[in-house]
Amino acid sequence: MxxxxxxxxxxxxxxxxxxxxxxxxxxxxxxxxxxxxxxxxxxxxxxxxxxxxxxxxxxxxxxxxxxxxxxxxxxxxxxxxxxxxxxxxxxxxxxxxxxxxxxxxxxxxxxxxxxxxxxxxxxxxxxxxxxxxxxxxxxxxxxxxxxxxxxxxxxxxxxxxxxxxxxxxxxxxxxxxxxxxxxxxxxxxxxxxxxxxxxxxxxxxxxxxxxxxxxxxxxxxxRCRCSRQRAGEVLKMLGEAEVQAAVAEQGRVEVTCEYCGERQRFDAIDVSRLFVENTVSGPKSLQ
Ligand SMILES: [Zn+2]
CATH class of the missing domain: 3.55.30.10 (Hsp33 domain)
Structure with missing residues (x-):
């Protein structure tokens, strides 16, 4: 019990x-x-x-x-x-x-x-x-x-x-x-x-x-507080060149949360969008 x-x-x-x-x-x-x-x-x-x-x-x-x-x-x-x-x-x-x-x-x-x-x-x-x-x-x-x-x-x-x-x-x-x-x-x-x-x-x-x-x-x-947005932030930290290279090779990139095992997949379009957003977004907010 x-x-x-x-x-x-x-x-x-x-x-x-x-x-x-x-x-x-x-x-x-x-x-x-x-x-x-x-x-x-x-x-x-x-x-x-x-x-x-x-x-x-x-x-x-x-x-x-x-x-x-x-x-x-x-x-x-x-x-x-x-x-x-x-x-x-x-x-x-x-x-x-x-x-x-x-x-x-x-x-x-x-x-x-x-x-x-x-x-x-x-x-x-x-x-x-x-x-x-x-x-x-x-x-x-x-x-x-x-x-x-x-x-x-x-x-x-x-x-x-x-x-x-x-x-x-x-x-x-x-x-x-x-x-x-x-x-x-x-x-x-x-x-x-x-x-x-x-x-x-x-x-x-x-x-x-x-x-x-x-x-x-x-x-x-x-309870894990991971999200697609945070996975995107991880990719942004890796840098556009590295992420684009991975997409070119495998068609997509995947970010797996080490806490809960959840996978977030980003294809070529998602990745382009991610780095476009990066250039127009305001000051980085704290988590
Ligand atoms: Zn998680």
Whole structure:
């Protein structure tokens, strides 16, 4: 009884709030057009859960983009979630990947988290450290969000999930022992168990000793915001000469979205029109 959802909750007697996310259909859809190595897939699933949890905490309509980039076997990973919990993401790596553990996936890499409220994007860059993405994100919560947090992430082929606990700023004092205890509990989150239980049941099981108030679950989903117009912009960036050469050779060009697999085809007439428009259009607007 699991689905694509996020369950917010608070502790009645501790100044701590939490959210538990479970992604099943959305997570499988994200992998549909890719053949990921299990280690890459696990990291991508962790990224999906973490990005959804961060997006849930946004106080405005906007989006979160988590991007990992480097010279290691996992050269790029991008995960985006809107404040409506619409997610998309992909990773670029070999299969099999030349790594046996998370730290080996990266070399000279960094992880950037961009919060976009439609006006002034804000970016926090964190070091990639520890044994899994949750360790790397600890630095983000400490420095950029500046709210003490516990984060646990799990994923396999069928499910990606996560649990975020955050101290509530300006609330009553939280004993160090209590905070540590909640951290230990969060770290016991396991994918197999999360796959078997609804989010609400899972929260009740984990925090059986605490008085927890659970709120209405929020629906999450897979959604790609690609369009023919954006595909056209990609071609414009390649330049007219290169695109015309491809059309001359193959009769058309095709742009495939790496997130959802959708293909946009442009024939000779489409391409001519695209570059004519380019010469008469006004200043390039931001995406
Ligand atoms: Zn797409």
């Amino acid at each position: 699991t689905g694509d959802q996020l369950v917010p909750f608070v502790f009645e007697s501790l100044p701590v709030r939490g959210a538990l996310i479970q992604l099943t259909r959305a997570w499988r859809r994200m992998q549909r057009d890719h053949d990921y190595d299990p280690l890459v897939r696990e990291t991508l699933g962790h990224a999906a859960a973490a990005t959804g949890l961060i997006a849930h905490s946004l106080k405005f309509t906007g989006s979160v983009t988590l991007q990992m980039q480097g010279a290691g076997p996992l050269s790029m990973l991008v995960m985006q979630a809107t404040s409506q919990l619409e997610l998309r993401g992909m990773a670029t790596a070999g299969n099999p990947v030349a790594a046996d553990a998370y730290p080996e996936l990266f070399e000279d890499a960094h992880c950037a988290i961009t919060i976009d409220n439609g006006e002034q994007p804000y970016q926090g860059v964190v070091e990639i450290s520890g044994d899994q993405l949750a360790d790397s994100l600890k630095g983000y919560f400490d420095r950029s969000v500046q709210v003490p947090s516990h984060l646990a992430l799990v994923s396999d082929a069928d499910m990606a999930g996560g649990l975020l606990l955050q101290q509530m700023p300006g609330q009553s004092v939280l004993e160090a022992d209590d905070w540590q205890r909640l951290g230990y509990i969060a770290a016991t989150l396991r994918g197999a168990e999360l796959s078997q239980n609804s989010g609400i049941d899972m929260i009740r099981k984990l925090f059986a000793e605490d008085d927890v108030r659970v709120f209405e679950p929020r629906q999450a989903s897979f």
